[in-house]
Amino acid sequence: MTGQTQRRRAPGEVPRAADPTAPPPFLDLDDLERRARAVLDPAVVDYYAGGAGTETSLAEAPVAWRTWRLRPRVLRGVTATTATTLLGSAVATPVGVAPWAYQAMAHPGGELATARGAAAAGALMCVSTSANHSVEEVAAATGGAPAWFQLYAQHSPAHTDDLARRAGDAGYRALVLTVDLPVLGRRHRDLRNDFALPAGLRMANHPAPDDRPPPAADDDPGWVLADVGRFAELSGLPVVVKGVLRGDDAVACVQAGASAVWVSAHGGRQVDLVVPSAHALPEVVDAVRGETGPDGGDVEVYADGGVRTGSDALVALALGARAVFLGRPTVWGLTCGGADGVTAVLAGLTGELAHTMTLCGVATPAGATPDLVTRYGWTTR
Numbered sequence: 001m002t003g004q005t006q007r008r009r010a011p012g013e014v015p016r017a018a019d020p021t022a023p024p025p026f027l028d029l030d031d032l033e034r035r036a037r038a039v040l041d042p043a044v045v046d047y048y049a050g051g052a053g054t055e056t057s058l059a060e061a062p063v064a065w066r067t068w069r070l071r072p073r074v075l076r077g078v079t080a081t082t083a084t085t086l087l088g089s090a091v092a093t094p095v096g097v098a099p100w101a102y103q104a105m106a107h108p109g110g111e112l113a114t115a116r117g118a119a120a121a122g123a124l125m126c127v128s129t130s131a132n133h134s135v136e137e138v139a140a141a142t143g144g145a146p147a148w149f150q151l152y153a154q155h156s157p158a159h160t161d162d163l164a165r166r167a168g169d170a171g172y173r174a175l176v177l178t179v180d181l182p183v184l185g186r187r188h189r190d191l192r193n194d195f196a197l198p199a200g201l202r203m204a205n206h207p208a209p210d211d212r213p214p215p216a217a218d219d220d221p222g223w224v225l226a227d228v229g230r231f232a233e234l235s236g237l238p239v240v241v242k243g244v245l246r247g248d249d250a251v252a253c254v255q256a257g258a259s260a261v262w263v264s265a266h267g268g269r270q271v272d273l274v275v276p277s278a279h280a281l282p283e284v285v286d287a288v289r290g291e292t293g294p295d296g297g298d299v300e301v302y303a304d305g306g307v308r309t310g311s312d313a314l315v316a317l318a319l320g321a322r323a324v325f326l327g328r329p330t331v332w333g334l335t336c337g338g339a340d341g342v343t344a345v346l347a348g349l350t351g352e353l354a355h356t357m358t359l360c361g362v363a364t365p366a367g368a369t370p371d372l373v374t375r376y377g378w379t380t381r
């Protein structure tokens with residue numbers, strides 16, 4: 001006995017480790033974000049955390065998942081497993097890393113650290129075009145774990161085509177076309193900060209300024225549906241179209257050659273007052289049911305935007321998502337702990353998902369069917 005009196009725990013309080021800097025014994029994303037904000041430059045925090053316009057869509061994304069309620073199944077004798085496949089690649093979890101730009105601002109290891117962290121969690125990483133390491137460098141860091149490459153239209157179509165070919169050659173398993181950025185959203189925080197990539201960091205997939213071909217004309221209409229099949233052919237990879245929020249668009253993308261559709265509002269960074277993924281997802285899933293991908297298989301649907309808990313993820317799976325992807329939680333994980341921080345976020349959320357699945361009598365991700373959820377609150381559906 002030391003004679004010290006122990007502080008009485010508040011009802012419901014989870015015991016914390018003695019070291020105040022140690023992470024809590026559960027996935028506390030608010031705590032992680034607080035710690036990340038404390039070490040990053042304020043303009044970088046604004047870039048990572050911010051959204052377009054009034055940031056209404058940014059704020060609504062997580063809330064929208066919580067307008068659904070789970071309907072647990074009992075007496076099913078279930079211990080859940082989270083393993084699944086994404087376009088045929090085996091993964092340990094349906095929770096992946098969404099593509100996000102400029103990861104070396106968060107941690108010197110940048111995308112290489114994220115790739116290692118995701119591989120350690122058995123999770124799929126989608127690598128952004130706007131990476132600080134090249135398409136080939138990040139592929140090498142995955143150590144053979146499945147990864148996808150996200151493509152943006154570059155200032156010259158020839159360079160965009162070249163990147164698509166390089167993604168195929170580098171061993172990525174799919175090409176993700178982000179189609180919700182014909183132009184950049186108006187992000188007031190970045191405009192106010194005059195945000196720019198800090199000196200010393202490179203846009204590794206952009207040609208050096210001296211090598212730049214002339215920019216596309218101002219009246220360039222950007223990508224159209226025919227580009228979906230064209231990029232599949234160029235890269236030799238299945239194409240995922242990211243940034244779809246409507247059933248009719250989803251069907252059009254599939255008929256144009258997409259293997260999968262990714263429901264996303266770009267983390268609230270593009271269109272403000274946009275329908276949240278949690279509400280667009282059922283419409284998209286309904287619309288592509290019965291459609292087949294280019295290889296004759298079912299069309300996979302993914303979702304992102306404000307997924308923060310195991311319950312959010314299970315709602316998404318029940319609404320028909322085959323996987324969910326995390327943006328900002330992995331930003332804060334990478335900032336605080338490099339590859340290990342990314343692993344902690346992915347493994348933490350996967351653990352929460354497995355726990356919630358077991359509590360709800362759901363053995364596998366495929367067992368999360370629409371009967372598992374019901375609408376609560378908002379009545380737009």
Ligand SMILES: Cc1cc2nc3c(=O)[nH]c(=O)nc-3n(C[C@H](O)[C@H](O)[C@H](O)COP(=O)(O)O)c2cc1C
Pocket residue numbers: 047048049061098099100101128129130150178242264265266267268269304305306307325326327328329
């Ligand atoms: C800092 C940041 C940078 C992003 N950069 C890209 C990008 O380069 N390409 C892309 O397709 N999406 C990008 N996104 C969108 C994410 O892929 C994803 O759709 C979104 O972050 C998911 O929402 P969440 O952050 O609430 O999890 C970015 C998001 C953030 C937060």
